[in-house]
Amino acid sequence: MSSEMDVLTSAFTTIDLPLADRREGKVRISFALDGDRRLFVTTDRLSAFDRVIAGVPCKGQVLNELAAWWFEQTADVVANHVLDVPDPNLLVARSTTPLPVEVVVRGHITGVTSTSLWRQYADGARTIYGYHFPERLRKNSALPKPLVTPTTKPPAGSSAHDEPLTWAEVVERGLVGRDRWERVTTAAIEVFRRGQEVAAAAGLILADTKYEFGVTADDEVLLIDEVHTPDSSRFWLADSYDERLVAGEEPESLDKEVVRRALADAGFTGDGDVPKLPADVWTATTRRYVDAYERLTGRAFQPGATPVDERIADVVRRKGWM
Numbered sequence: 001m002s003s004e005m006d007v008l009t010s011a012f013t014t015i016d017l018p019l020a021d022r023r024e025g026k027v028r029i030s031f032a033l034d035g036d037r038r039l040f041v042t043t044d045r046l047s048a049f050d051r052v053i054a055g056v057p058c059k060g061q062v063l064n065e066l067a068a069w070w071f072e073q074t075a076d077v078v079a080n081h082v083l084d085v086p087d088p089n090l091l092v093a094r095s096t097t098p099l100p101v102e103v104v105v106r107g108h109i110t111g112v113t114s115t116s117l118w119r120q121y122a123d124g125a126r127t128i129y130g131y132h133f134p135e136r137l138r139k140n141s142a143l144p145k146p147l148v149t150p151t152t153k154p155p156a157g158s159s160a161h162d163e164p165l166t167w168a169e170v171v172e173r174g175l176v177g178r179d180r181w182e183r184v185t186t187a188a189i190e191v192f193r194r195g196q197e198v199a200a201a202a203g204l205i206l207a208d209t210k211y212e213f214g215v216t217a218d219d220e221v222l223l224i225d226e227v228h229t230p231d232s233s234r235f236w237l238a239d240s241y242d243e244r245l246v247a248g249e250e251p252e253s254l255d256k257e258v259v260r261r262a263l264a265d266a267g268f269t270g271d272g273d274v275p276k277l278p279a280d281v282w283t284a285t286t287r288r289y290v291d292a293y294e295r296l297t298g299r300a301f302q303p304g305a306t307p308v309d310e311r312i313a314d315v316v317r318r319k320g321w322m
């Protein structure tokens, strides 16, 4: 994986820990702990178009700490997997079996990837994810209400592409039972509305996001993985949004859409070699991720001690996990 990755000098991209059941995601590495718990290590790896593209300094810490913050902000809306955050890049969570669908919720019509609403609409589709869309929509405009647009979830670490599904197909294909799917999508819309409110108070628009849900050994459904991070979501600056929409310009965004667009402009859509992007794309990406963290939480971002892998190994030893 690292050989094809554009690794920046100070990025934390992998770790070797002598713990059981190592699972390698594109961004996170996880291990089993006792008592039905998993340890999640969030690295600085950035994925786009279902591929690992680069290591971006501080990104892992921003994701881990911002997700932990959002899990707290939404705990009254939906139960989640968080048990402890023992280090800026570590999460101890309840072990679950993830549902085999990614629960994407969209408040706006946007995107450049093949599963995005705008890509499909611009290519002429008017029925997308089972919903009907009128003529003459503008890219990035708000939808009348948030829509659930599920996709398949390829196994962790796989570079298979997500496939769009309709709400009904999730049930028809036996991916999730009807009652459970009903509850999951209702919860997803509620968490999304909470996210929109909290983001609005911070001067941001939460344009869309992706949730994952998992089932515990005692059949409890939990919100897992991450919530409302710049990896899983699009955040736009509210101040300049209207003016730019009318002018047909892209919103100012605090997420990885700039990386996706740079890759798409270089002709990359997920297959073949990853094009090399200029260094300023990556410094700007760190800046955007930190900016999103600071605006949302109202806290100053404090980078953890380096090297990150040694710091994490210390925590794991102190906890008696190895």
Ligand SMILES: Nc1ncnc2c1ncn2[C@@H]1O[C@H](COP(=O)(O)OP(=O)(O)OP(=O)(O)O)[C@@H](O)[C@H]1O
Residues within 6 Å of the ligand: 024, 025, 026, 027, 028, 029, 030, 038, 047, 081, 093, 094, 095, 096, 097, 098, 155, 156, 157, 158, 212, 214, 224, 225, 226
């Ligand atoms: N509580 C949990 N129990 C079991 N698995 C979980 C839990 N929380 C998250 N996961 C899984 O751990 C993996 C996290 O890895 P990562 O975030 O790198 O995801 P990925 O799907 O490989 O990449 P990307 O997020 O870029 O699509 C995901 O497969 C996710 O479903």
Ligand SMILES: [Mg+2]
Residues within 6 Å of the ligand: 025, 027, 225
């Ligand atoms: Mg993920």
